[in-house]
Amino acid sequence: MPSLGEVLSSALTSLGWPGLLAAIFLIFMVDAAIIPALPELFAITFYVQYGALGMQPLEWAVALLGAAVAGELAGNGLIYTVFSRFLVKNKRMPKIPDKAAKS
Numbered sequence: 001m002p003s004l005g006e007v008l009s010s011a012l013t014s015l016g017w018p019g020l021l022a023a024i025f026l027i028f029m030v031d032a033a034i035i036p037a038l039p040e041l042f043a044i045t046f047y048v049q050y051g052a053l054g055m056q057p058l059e060w061a062v063a064l065l066g067a068a069v070a071g072e073l074a075g076n077g078l079i080y081t082v083f084s085r086f087l088v089k090n091k092r093m094p095k096i097p098d099k100a101a102k103s
Contacts, residue, residue, distance in 0.1 A: 009045050017053045017060070020046045021067040028071025029078070043068060 002010075012019040024039070024046055031039045043064055050060035 006045065009049060013049055013052060017055060017063065020049060020053070021063055024064055025067040025071040025074070028068045029075040031071075031075060039068070039071075 009020070012023045015022075024043055027039045027042045047057075047061060047064055050057050053060065055063075
């Protein structure tokens with residue numbers, strides 16, 4: 001039975017390198033904002049596709065790293081925006097996170 005990374009990789013390889021970069025961006029964004037998954041495994045799974053994409057290993061690694069960092073920044077920005085708009089401004093911050101942030 002193929003892993004989730006292999007299934008995603010196979011499905012997105014048909015889109016070429018832009019599809020894989022978009023996928024790694026979304027995986028890291030969701031990881032940063034919502035679900036603490038293991039996106040590094042997806043990055044490795046996508047990295048080994050460089051030969052099928054006709055790319056050099058170094059340029060593909062740099063592209064994946066860039067997409068991963070952008071996804072992390074977007075995910076962190078999303079969660080920051082949600083918390084600041086809907087919880088902090090409305091004075092509805094739960095006590096435990098509020099205490100942790102102040103200490």
